[in-house]
Amino acid sequence: MSVTYVDASVRSGNNPLRDPRDRRLSRVAGPSSMVLFGVTGDLSRKKLMPAVYDLANRGLLPPSFALVGFARRRWEDEDFAAEVKASVMQYARTPFREEVWEQLSQGIRFVQGEFGDDQAFAQLKQIIDELDEQRGTQGNHAFYLSIPPKAFEQVCRQLSKHGLAQAEGDKWRRVVIEKPFGHDLESARQLNEIVESVFPADAVFRIDHYLGKETVQNILALRFANQLFEPLWNANYVDHVQITMAEDIGTGGRAGYYDGVGAARDVIQNHLLQLLALTAMEEPISFNAEDLRAEKEKVLAAVKLPEDLSTHSARGQFTGGWQGGEKVKGYLEEEGIPADSTTETFAAIRLDIHTRRWAGVPFYLRAGKRLGRRVTEIAVVLKRAPNLLFRDHGDDEAGQNAVVIRVQPDEGATIRFGSKVPGTQMEVRDVTMDFGYGHAFTESSPEAYERLILDVLLGEPPLFPRHQEVELSWKILDPFEKYWAQLTEQPEPYAPGSWGPASADELLARDGRTWRRP
Secondary structure, eight states, X not given: OOOOOOOHHHHSTTOTTOOTTOGGGGGOOOSOEEEEEOTTSHHIIIIIHHHHHHHHXXXXXXXXXXXXXXXXXXXXXXXXXXXXXXXXXXXXXXOOOHHHHHHHHTTEEEEEOOTTOHHHHHHHHHHHHHHHHHTOOTTOXXXXXXXXXXXXXXXXXXXXXXXOSOOOTTOOEEEXXXXXXXXXXXXXXXXXXXXXXXXXXXXXXXXXXXXXXXXHHXXXXXXXXXXXXXXXXXXXXXXXXXXXXXXXXXXXXXXXXXXXXHHIIIIIIXXXXXXHHHHXXXXXXXXXXXXXXXXXXXXXHHEEOOSOTTTSEEEEEEOSEEETTEEEOOGGGSTTXXXXXXXXXXXXXXXXXXXXXXXXXXXXXXXXXXXXXXXEEXXXXXXXXXXXXXXXXXXXXXXXXXXXXXXESSOEEEEXXXXXXXXXXXXXXXXXXXXXXXXXXXXXXXXXXXXXXXXXXXXXXXXXXXXXXXXXHHHHHHXXXXXXXXXXXXXXXXXXXXXXXXXXXXXXXXXXXXXXOO
């Protein structure tokens, strides 16, 4: 696919090259810079720096845009630029073009220092002032904290101390923080107080990259732009909802982070509860941040936990064995993991939502590593039809209708329904209708971080959870974590390549249901 870089002169006025149908042009970021803390980490190298280049390559950043790196490395500006270029060459989604790189590289700067180094932050202030004067960034700067949460407070205090967090007039300063947003409700509240004591609440952007995925946002389009689905999207017709995030890999290089965190804190508290909120929310008045967040918060506030957490949750640890023709280590055998670790690599919970729309409809959430395949999906499973007409015609082959939204890797949606098998007999079996982004649209979906970085620079926060959502999510998960913490035994073992421990199947079997096998 060819990519056209649109110069600033083309974006404005009545230029004949401007296509009025191209809605991206109205979303070009204004004069600004992004200061990236943690530039030597995997997230910066594999996602953030390539996303900045891809935005520039698609004409969505101003020619004056600047990228400032902050790290302990003894680099000059040229060294950091070389690091960015290497990252772009390896991980960028759009083709490398020298003229785009030349434009972008002119705005690349680097500051060497520790987070507690006053001199380094004074130098950062000087560089930002110079960018305003020399590059025309006009006092608009975003600070991306791709660093461990324990360092958030120190960096925020330093930004405030050196006058970097305060904006004047119509200029803006914004901060971007990556999950995890705390490790429980108390720490999340402390973190929110720290960050919002330095930056106004509407200047804090909490990144959940799942919310930048095209298919996650398509949940809203599928529900509210189609008369087909919304009349059925309630307890009258829906039997239950399954939300799955399965990975076919182990902890990889994240063992130091993962142990003590586990599957529930890592993805259920943020990714899966956000998917639950988008699936269950009422239609917002508009798509602006205030209205969208208000509806998600209502759902999270209405979540009711089961009385017996032992029978409505499951957790497991993958063992060693064979997966995909390869022998893999068990979790306790991975480097850096203690032999007595009680950290779960699989977690499943049942939640209920106390609203008129969802009363009596259980939501089952599960996440795990070393499972059967890599997939994230939302399955809205409908109640069985009475089928009085087909009782004597083999309707045992027909299951329940379902709408399945695939978030990754094969983005799209599937509708499952019963159909007659060709032949002389009236035999009904399940069939599917499938929609895939790759088949339906010629445009490729933007990478999640491209969309999210652009939204930060534009000041458009609908995709970013505010602190109320974060705290409500921890209120839901904390009781499960406290229950698991008082158990003496390790999580139940499960084989690599399976779909988790037997207790996960028992969780649904108690309700007369079974997990989907994606």
